[in-house]
Amino acid sequence: xxxxxxxxxxxxxxxxxxxxxxxxxxxxxxxxxxxxxxxxxxxxxxxxxxxxxxxxxxxxxxxxxxxxxxxxxxxxxxxxxxxxxxxxxxxxxxxxxxxxxxxxxxxxxxxxxxxxxxxxxxxxxxxxxxxxxxxxxxxxxxxxxxxxxxxxxx
Amino acid sequence: xxxxxxxxxxxxxxxxxxxxxxxxxxxxxxxxxxxxxxxxxxxxxxxxxxxxxxxxxxxxxxxxxxxxxxxxxxxxxxxxxxxxxxxxxxxxxxxxxxxxxxxxxxxxxxxxxxxxxxxxxxxxxxxxxxxxxxxxxxxxxxxxxxxxxxxxxxxxxxxxxxxxxxxxxxxxxxxxxxxxxxxxxxxxxxxxxxxxxxxxxxxxxxxxxxxxxxxxxxxxxxxxxxxxxxxxxxxxxxxxxxxx
Numbered sequence: 325x326x327x328x329x330x331x332x333x334x335x336x337x338x339x340x341x342x343x344x345x346x347x348x349x350x351x352x353x354x355x356x357x358x359x360x361x362x363x364x365x366x367x368x369x370x371x372x373x374x375x376x377x378x379x380x381x382x383x384x385x386x387x388x389x390x391x392x393x394x395x396x397x398x399x400x401x402x403x404x405x406x407x408x409x410x411x412x413x414x415x416x417x418x419x420x421x422x423x424x425x426x427x428x429x430x431x432x433x434x435x436x437x438x439x440x441x442x443x444x445x446x447x448x449x450x451x452x453x454x455x456x457x458x459x460x461x462x463x464x465x466x467x468x469x470x471x472x473x474x475x476x477x478x
Numbered sequence: 479x480x481x482x483x484x485x486x487x488x489x490x491x492x493x494x495x496x497x498x499x500x501x502x503x504x505x506x507x508x509x510x511x512x513x514x515x516x517x518x519x520x521x522x523x524x525x526x527x528x529x530x531x532x533x534x535x536x537x538x539x540x541x542x543x544x545x546x547x548x549x550x551x552x553x554x555x556x557x558x559x560x561x562x563x564x565x566x567x568x569x570x571x572x573x574x575x576x577x578x579x580x581x582x583x584x585x586x587x588x589x590x591x592x593x594x595x596x597x598x599x600x601x602x603x604x605x606x607x608x609x610x611x612x613x614x615x616x617x618x619x620x621x622x623x624x625x626x627x628x629x630x631x632x633x634x635x636x637x638x639x640x641x642x643x644x645x646x647x648x649x650x651x652x653x654x655x656x657x658x659x660x661x662x663x664x665x666x667x668x669x670x671x672x673x674x675x676x677x678x679x680x681x682x683x684x685x686x687x688x689x690x691x692x693x694x695x696x697x698x699x700x701x702x703x704x705x706x707x708x709x710x711x712x713x714x715x716x717x718x719x720x721x722x
Contacts, residue, residue: 442714442715444711446710449627451628455616456619457617458641475482
């Protein structure tokens, strides 16, 4: 992430929205990251990477004046030591109403900060497996289940 | 060696690649003990006695305190969608106890020197090491609508997988905020380093409904595979999908 800083070329005019941008941006990201205050299941919480640099970068083109119309601005692709980052920011006037991740590295801290979700269609498949995960609450269900077949096959 | 036993109302199987029957028995012994102590269906369990007011908070065992703390945390984290005590019902920490107890059973096997094994408690999987050198445990996730099919296969080494779903008649998870069965999801699978986290997160997220997908994805070290009611699949980018 640090390497992203020199890449940023902010004009003086660009800095104004940067200041206005920061608090809102962090808020928006934290909402998604929501690190548990106390995580009983052990897990010492690592500070989520909040890509501040990328955010400032993303809104660099937002130098145009505040208007009430929503504007969607895609940030530049930033190369970091962790991988590429690109955000898309929606402005309502001078305020950020939404931040979406276009590209982010697939490292654990980044994923925590920005859960990347992929959508697809449900498919049914058969495959060689060792065990089955599923909600088998009753033994009746179990008897018909794949796990039962696996257990009996041995 | 393999063994299956019904405990906590669930078929629990162990596939032990480098341990003996004696060690497996130790793990099952612990699971029977956990059932006796934490089942809300057994009148003399700690949970039932606490629920009847026969135990004070000072008299609880550290294990039960740990379980109740976990329940309280998930209740708070889900805004009440997950509740250890639903309105009009007794204390029921089952959703947390299952994963927690099975993970502890896995610890028993590890402490006994086993390295490569897979525990499966009613679809909650604790996988350690590898089934054979160089290969991950292939954990199939049951298709929510076709019992004999899978919707994804995960490759797991030293990890856990748990699924909450609505596919058997009469089986449901209650949204603690409304008291009605949770809606929005057909199934939600969580892959995490430990089974306590995987199981509790899957159950809590399922209770939240569709919004639970993003919530689960934001939990520490959790990868998610969710099937929505409209049969769309949402998964996290880091899900360890096994390409068959």
